[in-house]
Amino acid sequence: MAALDYPWLGPLWRQWVAARQQQGLPHAIGLPWQPEAGSKELLDALVAWLLCQQPGKSACGQCKSCLLHKAGNHPDTLRVAPEEGKRIGVDRIRELQDKVWQRSNQSGATVVVIEKAELMTEAAANALLKTLEEPPEHNYLIVCPERFSRLLPTVRSRLTVYPLPRPSLTDIQHWLERHSGQAVTDPSLLSEAQMQPVTVLERLQSGIGVNNDICLAMFRGEPANVPDKGPEQLLWLDEFLRCLIRGARAAAFAQAAGQVSTSAEADQEWQIFLTTYPHLATKLPIWYDRALAIKRQLQGSGVNGKNLIQQLLSVMYMNSIQIEVE
Ligand SMILES: [Zn+2]
Known part of the structure; x- marks a missing residue:
């Protein structure tokens, strides 16, 4: 996760590394969709690492899989996201299932991601349940809702959910100051930044x-x-x-x-x-x-x-x- 500069996400990453070393990384992962808190970069790093052919504590960045992923055309990964103003229909979940059940092209893992997963229609969520019940080997399904409470309970209960850790006040202050090049002391800004660090930094950078x-x-x-x-x-x-x-x-x-x-x-x-x-x-x-x-x-x-x-x-x-x- 070297390229990621969200130090407060480090403990979560280390938890994944330890789990994977013991073959204990779950195949159905729940991760909040919170780009304002760094979830997007975390998710990218996680997908790259799961696809990597020689993964260490993060993706190697050099193998064929890593290069394909960087170029945005790795054949063994699929991101399902709702179109603007629409829900995720059952046809998108079927597409995802085809990807999950096909043999991986690069003979590694297959990784599928559902962004803003609470926008799945009920039919889509029910279709997904089948995949969650009998997950094929060597694949990972990462379900990312804005709020887990909005997922069907039957879907939620089949995921191992990892909440995003939040930075401490001191950590967030140092991080904002380092990236914005200005002193940040306003307590209300700092407490908002604990919840939405990326958004607050963008605001500081935009002036x-x-x-x-x-x-x-x-x-x-x-x-x-x-x-x-x-x-x-x-x-x-x-x-x-x-x-x-x-x-x-x-x-x-x-x-x-x-x-x-x-x-x-x-x-x-x-x-x-x-x-x-x-x-x-x-x-x-x-x-x-x-x-x-x-x-x-x-x-x-x-x-x-x-x-x-x-x-x-x-x-x-x-x-x-x-x-x-x-
Ligand atoms: Zn690699």
Whole structure:
């Protein structure tokens, strides 16, 4: 796993290595689909290692299998993923079964992966059950749902599930600082990064909101600079949601203590803002819910959310200058 720089995933990897050395690596593996936490790279490394013809503690990177895998055309592996906005139908699972039962071309293992597995139709999940019940030898089936609770219990119970380990606060701080080249001390950012390290790093690298609370900036009347396109727009929304949480927390603190706290600088900024605009405190959670709903809409549909975001921002801004718009 040398190419992977997610140190907190190391213990999980070592667990797999030890299991494989004792011929104890399960053939039906459950791994969460959480690209925001490094699962994509982990999965790639795992598939390469299982296919490798001379695997050590990771894929050798040089054998024929490794080269085929790197080039993206290894004949003994198959990734099943839902098409945009669709479910995984039974025909895709049949395709997977053909792959599983055929003899491997490179006389090694066959590895099939189901991404976002909770999107399997019931018929697809039932078809998969058969393969899980009588797994052919020398193959691995890796099932990756966003949440295991959304899989059929009969499917879930046949998998050996490996939750992704989470980094400690210190680990994540060092990791973010090393990769972004900037000091990262905001506690709310660090705790978010424990859950979504990759997303937070991307945001830091893109410069969104690094030295500025984009929500407070909007209330000050500064241009919001909402990006036009998909992934950047989602990053912007994530940061905006984080700012709203910060605001809601500052509001709750002010209500409880009736004073300005000495916590993180940004939270103080919010507390000062809310002493000037106390009528906004109860609205922050409502706006948070709306922003979250917009995010969900964008994630599934590929819709451009700029208009939706701008509408929300203008409602917020109008409220801050006390013009009743809703
Ligand atoms: Zn190899």
